[in-house]
Amino acid sequence: MGMPPLASGPHGPDALRPLLDTVLDALRTGTAARGGPLPAGGPDAVAARIADAAGEILPHRGDPEALRTLVTALAEGAADPALPLCAAHLHAPPLAVAAAADLAASILNPSLDSWDQAPAASALEALVTRALAHETGATDALVTTGGTESNQLAVLLARETHGAGLRLVHGANAHHSLPRAAWLLGLPEPVVVPAPAGTLDPAALDEALTQVPGPHLVAATAGTTDAGLIDPLPEIADRCTAHDARLHIDAAYGAGLLFSDRHRPKLAGLQAAHTVALDLHKLGWQPIPAGLLTVTDTDDLAALHHRADYLNPDDDTDAGLPDLLARSPRTSRRPDILKTAVTLKTLGRAGLGALVDAVCTLAQDFAGLVEAHPDFDLHTPPTTSTVLFRPTHATDATVAAVRRTLLTTGHAVLGRARADGRLWLKTTLLNPHTHPDDLAELLTLVQSSLEGHTPR
Numbered sequence: 001m002g003m004p005p006l007a008s009g010p011h012g013p014d015a016l017r018p019l020l021d022t023v024l025d026a027l028r029t030g031t032a033a034r035g036g037p038l039p040a041g042g043p044d045a046v047a048a049r050i051a052d053a054a055g056e057i058l059p060h061r062g063d064p065e066a067l068r069t070l071v072t073a074l075a076e077g078a079a080d081p082a083l084p085l086c087a088a089h090l091h092a093p094p095l096a097v098a099a100a101a102d103l104a105a106s107i108l109n110p111s112l113d114s115w116d117q118a119p120a121a122s123a124l125e126a127l128v129t130r131a132l133a134h135e136t137g138a139t140d141a142l143v144t145t146g147g148t149e150s151n152q153l154a155v156l157l158a159r160e161t162h163g164a165g166l167r168l169v170h171g172a173n174a175h176h177s178l179p180r181a182a183w184l185l186g187l188p189e190p191v192v193v194p195a196p197a198g199t200l201d202p203a204a205l206d207e208a209l210t211q212v213p214g215p216h217l218v219a220a221t222a223g224t225t226d227a228g229l230i231d232p233l234p235e236i237a238d239r240c241t242a243h244d245a246r247l248h249i250d251a252a253y254g255a256g257l258l259f260s261d262r263h264r265p266k267l268a269g270l271q272a273a274h275t276v277a278l279d280l281h282k283l284g285w286q287p288i289p290a291g292l293l294t295v296t297d298t299d300d301l302a303a304l305h306h307r308a309d310y311l312n313p314d315d316d317t318d319a320g321l322p323d324l325l326a327r328s329p330r331t332s333r334r335p336d337i338l339k340t341a342v343t344l345k346t347l348g349r350a351g352l353g354a355l356v357d358a359v360c361t362l363a364q365d366f367a368g369l370v371e372a373h374p375d376f377d378l379h380t381p382p383t384t385s386t387v388l389f390r391p392t393h394a395t396d397a398t399v400a401a402v403r404r405t406l407l408t409t410g411h412a413v414l415g416r417a418r419a420d421g422r423l424w425l426k427t428t429l430l431n432p433h434t435h436p437d438d439l440a441e442l443l444t445l446v447q448s449s450l451e452g453h454t455p456r
């Protein structure tokens, strides 16, 4: 093998074209071989097939067929959210146009830690982050790897403003990354406010803010992981104002509703937050990662200021070269904004809003099917695109076993959530191409799997 060709530069496109054909063929072959939403056989069978395809990981002599072999194996063994019965998590099927744009990002490989590695990408990032920040009522936004990093940064910015005695106060419904951020940043144990109906209770929040000494960072959720519910944001914002508490809203899931005229009103109160986490790899159909943290007071960003002479020396900054190091705690950083920019411009607000409307309607449809079915219970009518349901008379152990059976047979990928002291099956509907018939099939599959687990 000669010197392998590079992806970018004048010869990059010629080198890539046949490789892209190989990738696309392999994706088609692997997807056809899988035949369903995930591979059958469970972890051992999948691991054995991957080990077989991978062979020697670092052979002495390279294998020119490695691209075809490994992409085929990965596609064959994928849980593919583009298939309607893969609907467990906040794991969206990426749009083709976004994936195509992401390919260009991989090829050009700009790194957003200094202007001289990313002249155009940094300019594009500045435009798109500001535009998306304005959508939430904020001023600026940082690009992150997702809700986890956004929540960590929100806690970090709050700590830098209020000091290490900062007390994080979050609902029992909050994402696990919030208490983990407090742990990571050396803050005191967070205060957990009850969320008996799945959303943070404002009266209980008031009580906590009264009882526990501050300073406080309150974290509310718009689009809970388990049920897609939205905390009562205006009431929470009022309590924060009354107690002089800082407010972060984890809208990693729910912020996508902003694109829809029909669903945007559910996010009233979002603009009151100091920071908002927003993930476009959830209700935004981007390849992972596509996270943002919007910030209302740009003075907060001074906390991230950092000098590394090889990247942002003072004289470069004084001479007008943008200082990118203050935009993230990471150093090398992908231009994740390109795929987002391409998506926003290709689909427009109307196009994205239609996708949001489609998945929210699917959730309503599925909830309707569950409710009308004599053998299933619906947890609550959906607020976003998540539906929790369970077989009426099943034990928690049976619900768990049904989910695992659907996984290991390769028939469906469903999530699980504990609510009201019981275990529920969770569908997170993020595939706008799903048809109501697919939802009926899902219910039938659960029912027949249940029959295999019901003691006679």
Ligand SMILES: Cc1ncc(COP(=O)(O)O)c(C=O)c1O
Pocket: 090, 145, 146, 147, 148, 149, 175, 177, 221, 223, 224, 225, 250, 251, 252, 253, 279, 291
């Ligand atoms: C409400 C909420 N916040 C944060 C996250 C974390 O997002 P990520 O996995 O992108 O880090 C999730 C993930 O599902 C979530 O549901």
